[in-house]
Amino acid sequence: MSNLKIFNISVIIPVYNGEKYIEKAIESAFSQKDVVEVVVVEDGSTDSTLDLLYKIQKKEPRLVVLRHQYGVNKGRSKSRNLGIQNAKSTYIAFLDADDFYLPHRFDMDKKIFNNDNSVDGVYNAIGSHFYIDCSIEEKEKLKLLSVWEVIPPEKLFESMTPIGHKGYFSGDGLTVHRRVFDSVGFFNPKLSVAEDTELYLKMALQCKLIGGVIDTPVALRGVHDTNVFRGNEALYIKNRKLMYESLLNWSFKKNINDYRFFKLWTCLWRNRKSLKKSYISDMFYWISLVSKYPKLLKFKKYYNPLKFK
Structure with a gap:
């Protein structure tokens, strides 16, 4: 009490x-x-x-x-x-x-x-x-x-x-x-x-x-x-991407455990795929994230990031 x-x-x-x-x-x-x-x-x-x-x-x-x-x-x-x-x-x-x-x-x-x-x-x-x-x-x-x-x-x-x-x-x-x-x-x-x-x-x-x-x-x-x-779904889709990126960066700095970091990553990538960017664009985006967060390579065995849905 x-x-x-x-x-x-x-x-x-x-x-x-x-x-x-x-x-x-x-x-x-x-x-x-x-x-x-x-x-x-x-x-x-x-x-x-x-x-x-x-x-x-x-x-x-x-x-x-x-x-x-x-x-x-x-x-x-x-x-x-x-x-x-x-x-x-x-x-x-x-x-x-x-x-x-x-x-x-x-x-x-x-x-x-x-x-x-x-x-x-x-x-x-x-x-x-x-x-x-x-x-x-x-x-x-x-x-x-x-x-x-x-x-x-x-x-x-x-x-x-x-x-x-x-x-x-x-x-x-x-x-x-x-x-x-x-x-x-x-x-x-x-x-x-x-x-x-x-x-x-x-x-x-x-x-x-x-x-x-x-x-x-x-x-x-x-x-x-x-x-x-x-009636503002486009605005929400754009800002969800920014939100997940911000959360991923914050979680990395806070040393949030790998399982939860992976959860955030999957949400970010699903959101990214919903934007229907080109294969080349997705590839460079993935490379930029791995360069910033090398721990993402730990999860590569669970999926192919460029085909992830």
């Missing part, structure tokens, strides 16, 4: 042109009894988001509003990182500006952290709130975003999508002890999407993450016309 007596949370919300949704997100965070501050990073919005935040702040002193220097737009990663670096609480949670928490969002997280001081993070399921009409297929697909079964923390990396096939979690459902950022670093600003997936895979590799509520949502993701995850 942990000696932890106080469970305090800082909620980080990056926002860009979120005037339609940000107030609901902030209210849902402050309705949680363990939230001591909400840190909103206003990322150079061109609508009335900033004015709205200052208006809310006059009524709610626990709201912290941050901006990048000169009020410029720097993207989700740098905005979340700025929020993390300025958060005051022991525990950090995330919420997108167009999403919102449901009641009792952190109840299970609190129990798990209080029962085991070695736990670094707790992940939970989220659902969707539809602001627009969607097909039955899309509603079913977005109904519940979660891992599909209880996964021991030491097996999470191999099990969670996109490395494995047992589902994945969203930042809206994740709460972490702030020490995890000393171990894995922050969100990668070089990625325009998939920056969250990259960081959560690093956490699965280095930290002890426990599943909380995985069968019912603790938060709802707003589904609307301007969601980046809708």
Whole structure:
């Protein structure tokens, strides 16, 4: 049993042109009894988001509003990182500006952290709130975003999508002890999407993450016309390649074991093959990787890299 007596949370919300949704997100965070501050990073919005935040702040002193220097737009990663670096609480949670928490969002997280001081993070399921009409297929697909079964923390990396096939979690459902950022670093600003997936895979590799509520949502993701995850598959394919390359490099520097390094390599190569580059291009790409990571030659007996599918 942990000696932890106080469970305090800082909620980080990056926002860009979120005037339609940000107030609901902030209210849902402050309705949680363990939230001591909400840190909103206003990322150079061109609508009335900033004015709205200052208006809310006059009524709610626990709201912290941050901006990048000169009020410029720097993207989700740098905005979340700025929020993390300025958060005051022991525990950090995330919420997108167009999403919102449901009641009792952190109840299970609190129990798990209080029962085991070695736990670094707790992940939970989220659902969707539809602001627009969607097909039955899309509603079913977005109904519940979660891992599909209880996964021991030491097996999470191999099990969670996109490395494995047992589902994945969203930042809206994740709460972490702030020490995890000393171990894995922050969100990668070089990625325009998939920056969250990259960081959560690093956490699965280095930290002890426990599943909380995985069968019912603790938060709802707003589904609307301007969601980046809708209709941007080409952007995701490009950034997944960059993500796997970044993860491979990070894992090499961290001396991650060969089995997991090979797992990352296979994902990178499958992604590379999906881009349908020429044989010559693939060959030079393979050579460049082997030159950088000679340990890849250990795995050559398992496959022909230029024919790998």
